Amino acid sequence: MKFFNVKTVTETLEVIAGEFQPNRPPIEVPLIDALEMVLAEDVRSGEQVPHFARSTVDGFAVLARDTYGASDSLPAFLDVTGRIEMGKEAAVRLMEGQAQSIPTGGMLPSGADSVVMIEHVEEVGDMLNVYRQVAPGENIIRAGDDVKAGELVMSAGQRLRPQDLGVLSAIGKTKVRVYPRPVVAILSTGDEIVPADKKDLAPGEIRDINSITIAAAARQCGAVVIEGGIVSDDYASFALRAKELFEESDLLLLSGGSSVGTRDYTEQVMQSLGEPGVLVHGVSIKPGKPTILAKAGRKPVMGLPGHPASALIIFHLFVAPLLQRLQGQKPAAYHQRIPARISRNIASAVGRSDYIRVKLEEREDGMWAVPVFGKSGLISTLVKSDGMVEISANKEGILEGELVHVHLFQ
Amino acid sequence: MKFFNVKTVTETLEVIAGEFQPNRPPIEVPLIDALEMVLAEDVRSGEQVPHFARSTVDGFAVLARDTYGASDSLPAFLDVTGRIEMGKEAAVRLMEGQAQSIPTGGMLPSGADSVVMIEHVEEVGDMLNVYRQVAPGENIIRAGDDVKAGELVMSAGQRLRPQDLGVLSAIGKTKVRVYPRPVVAILSTGDEIVPADKKDLAPGEIRDINSITIAAAARQCGAVVIEGGIVSDDYASFALRAKELFEESDLLLLSGGSSVGTRDYTEQVMQSLGEPGVLVHGVSIKPGKPTILAKAGRKPVMGLPGHPASALIIFHLFVAPLLQRLQGQKPAAYHQRIPARISRNIASAVGRSDYIRVKLEEREDGMWAVPVFGKSGLISTLVKSDGMVEISANKEGILEGELVHVHLFQ
Structure with missing residues (x-):
């Protein structure tokens, strides 16, 4: 059964788009607090702007x-x-x-x-x-040149930018209904994981990296973060802590070890939170294959890979769009990607989407994407990168000089 | 004398880069609070990551x-x-x-x-x-594969992204020195300007739009905002309020009316704040010509056009880079622009940089930039736009199908 739940990138995005929506009702906030929040109402102007020539x-x-x-x-x-x-x-x-x-x-x-x-x-x-x-x-x-009386000024689902707040001010709308910021709880698991402020590491111990990188990325997507800390690879304590955090949050992210044992625990914990349970059990992608997505009640739970760099790539690919869904945001009419030429040949396996970290260089003959190599577990590779390039599942690789689209890290 | 202070876009950016720097000393903050702040120290690792194979x-x-x-x-x-x-x-x-x-x-x-x-x-x-x-x-x-002991992990001037916090966590650095967020004070001027929450406008009155759009844009650039409110076109009260706000802030933005009278007041007020005074008095640009940049002591003061759409375009072009300077940020190795083809011919005057608002459309044959027309005073044009395209000062216009680079609005 599990086998059939391994999905492609596109299928996983379809599951996210189809299964999830805002978990809590809209709230009314003063305009200045609505910056980067998502509008939950259609706004029509009650007057014309300007109201005189x-x-x-x-x-x-x-x-x-x-x-x-x-x-x-x-x-x-x-x-x-x-x-x-x-x-x-x-x-x-x-x-x-x-x-x-x-x-x-x-x-x-x-x-x-x-x-x-x-x-x-x-x-x-x-x-x-x-x-x-x-x-x-x-x-x-002329009167009404900027906004006509009765005109639909903005639609629900729009993430509010400075200019959007401006036009709402212009029509005298100083409070708006928006979707509340989703609450994201993050729980790190693994017997080897210790808090980042631990001074002298014992052999075998690794500092917690995912808690801070995922918290920071979630904040950039408009979420409020609950830092759930670290639990050991003990089923009872893991399940108990996950349950507590699940109840306090709109999205629970489990950043687990990648060993078979931990993965099994993670899956059992996700199933224990409620029906319908696991929807995606592995994505045909590199890095990030052990990604798990479940639904308990109407809320999502995701298991991210333990490697910090893989976890952050999976965040960009799947958690960011999931957070947009949870905020009721309409998909953009375009994707923010920078076209560039790849600086060397890269091989890839057919049937799997590969994500290559790249650094952008603006040269005299245009923009170039220079691959940053290193094993997927290395966080330092992500620090040296500006974004990532997809080699889609139907390709065997890309050739030096080929046009690629760089998905920027924030 | 004034005449010689009209500058091109490039010259204005050079003045900004050459004249300003962080106004206050670095502070130490916990890592999670450092997200999107600018690092004020070089960080070397005291240990290797991982510290065992x-x-x-x-x-x-x-x-x-x-x-x-x-x-x-x-x-x-x-x-x-x-x-x-x-x-x-x-x-x-x-x-x-x-x-x-x-x-x-x-x-x-x-x-x-x-x-x-x-x-x-x-x-x-x-x-x-x-x-x-x-x-x-x-x-x-292997031990040290991610970070070697003694390695320079990150340099001063780097704006901290989630992955950067991750690598700092990995080496056990849980506090960092960053430049404090610059304090930006915004003062709107104009006898016609009334607060946005005023219900029934009298003939001739206009709601304040710039206070909120500029405040929101400044926050997106990492600033802390003081909303200075509105003053009338009366020199004494304008100068007094400007002086108060100047002393509380690292950057004072005056969003003035565009009438000759108000512009003269704005300039006098800027000169009154201290030496060396006005550095740029007008930029050869459309929209946004009446932009003024001054320096009083070591702090910048800018006069923005009164039209909200012009003011926001000037913000993107000059205030955003100025805020980067005030935060000690190093310039990026690339500029975040989306290449696209322009959907129609646009004429322009030689000797002046024109900024055209565009909407992006991802069509089957690639990305297209569709101009959004309307007088520069209309804030609604900016709401309909995804970004802007420069027609540089040495060009008479651009032709349908020509490749342009779209500078995205946030």
């Missing part, structure tokens, strides 16, 4: 047809009948043959349809010499 | 030469003399003709030089039949 330059509000044919040698002559102040209503209606001075951003008076720039006029007493003609609408923004 | 598979530790020539039909026979436990010292020396069982990650016993995978052996009582030969070093990681 504005000048985009310093100059004089006019009727365009009063300026037709005006030139340096044959200026148009208008009466200056008012001065519009910033932030004030333009109260005096503009009539034919008239002009009113207006600052950038000032409100266009009724009757006017355009603005002549200050560089193209000369004020002589109450008279204005206009040396350049303007067209209706020139140098102004 | 480890197996990368489940199997049996052996002397490689004892397995030479072994095959399914002609296995090698070894004595099983021990079982290595995870996290424990491998205490029993391995002699010629012997094997010891070892889990993935277990410590290699002295005397052994390789590990045979469990799939390639059969245990019969105390005897081991080995069906595959291994080479010295096979299936093991």
